[in-house]
Amino acid sequence: MTSRKREIREAEGAEYGVDSRYSSKKDRLDDGKALMEARLQRMKNLSADQIVKAKLLQLKLKMDEYIKEPVYHTHSAFTEFLTSYIDAIYSRRNSFAKDIDVTPVLLSQILNNHREPNEEFLLRLMIHAEKTYEHVCQFHKRTWHQVYFQEKICDVIASQDKWRPDVEKHVKISKLAKVL
Amino acid sequence: MVVIDTGTGTSHKVEIEPVDDRDFASLTKARYFFDWKQEKEFEMYKLRIANTRDILGLVSVERIPEEWRLHIRLLTVSKENKGSSKKFENIAGNLLTFISKIAVREYGELACVSLKPKGLIARHYIDKFGMNVTGLTLSIEILEIFNLIETYDHD
Numbered sequence: 001m002t003s004r005k006r007e008i009r010e011a012e013g014a015e016y017g018v019d020s021r022y023s024s025k026k027d028r029l030d031d032g033k034a035l036m037e038a039r040l041q042r043m044k045n046l047s048a049d050q051i052v053k054a055k056l057l058q059l060k061l062k063m064d065e066y067i068k069e070p071v072y073h074t075h076s077a078f079t080e081f082l083t084s085y086i087d088a089i090y091s092r093r094n095s096f097a098k099d100i101d102v103t104p105v106l107l108s109q110i111l112n113n114h115r116e117p118n119e120e121f122l123l124r125l126m127i128h129a130e131k132t133y134e135h136v137c138q139f140h141k142r143t144w145h146q147v148y149f150q151e152k153i154c155d156v157i158a159s160q161d162k163w164r165p166d167v168e169k170h171v172k173i174s175k176l177a178k179v180l
Numbered sequence: 181m182v183v184i185d186t187g188t189g190t191s192h193k194v195e196i197e198p199v200d201d202r203d204f205a206s207l208t209k210a211r212y213f214f215d216w217k218q219e220k221e222f223e224m225y226k227l228r229i230a231n232t233r234d235i236l237g238l239v240s241v242e243r244i245p246e247e248w249r250l251h252i253r254l255l256t257v258s259k260e261n262k263g264s265s266k267k268f269e270n271i272a273g274n275l276l277t278f279i280s281k282i283a284v285r286e287y288g289e290l291a292c293v294s295l296k297p298k299g300l301i302a303r304h305y306i307d308k309f310g311m312n313v314t315g316l317t318l319s320i321e322i323l324e325i326f327n328l329i330e331t332y333d334h335d
Contacts, residue, residue, distance in 0.1 A: 017213045017256035018305075020296040031296065031317050032247050038314040039292060039321060046289065046322065054289035054322045057329070061285035137329060 055088040056136045067146045072158045076113050078148045100124040181332055183268040192229045193335055196278045199224040211259045237271040248287035252295040277332040280325040294319040
């Protein structure tokens, strides 16, 4: 086979597959060590804006994952995501409160789960995120609402033992016979 | 994400999902070039056109959290999508972007996806995906991932 033919074959090979399995753990560790040194050098060159962009992208991907496959947590996913969002952009949370025209006290209460965000808060957050993500990545305007209501659904389902006995007392199906 | 029909130029939306046990019967070496059953213990993903069953591409990865890295073990497109007569474009790019998004979700600005191809194949990955070179290892980190997402992550 001529070298030109070999080049073409290998280039086409790139299109169909890569086998890049490590032959041993040592091989993996050695590569990892060299790669880490090079990466740390490159990381030093990241600008503050690029780091913020990465954090916002990470947050968006986490929220997408939560919407797709919600996991019940004892803590609030919504406030955890909101805290990450604010802390990625602002050095002081009060500045975010000012930007969406709410009091720092209200924001603090929401972040500490002492108060539910009302619709007005969610709408302002939606618009704030739309503008923030404009130059980061695609960010759907329904994302914050989806996270918030997904969490509510998770909470309701996970806490059935607590609310169901009382609530069931108030529910009867008087037309059950007709339905069957 | 979409693949492009090279014959018509039409875009088709794709789905990338974990490989499940029922898939292995169809993952032959003749069509997917590697023995994918050997990869069962690793994370594996398949790419299909949305609402169809035919698998057009596969990738297996190893997570290395202590290095904030995902290492691609195997990556392939199906036989009819190989070379200059391929049916669909963008399969490998979509798979790489999908893995990169997992890396960013897990590790944020420290995210890294690596692979270690041989010979001219490496050149192709460097040119096409802007990969960094460290010895024989190629990697994409956050800046390259931004570019990949911009190029491939849209419908």
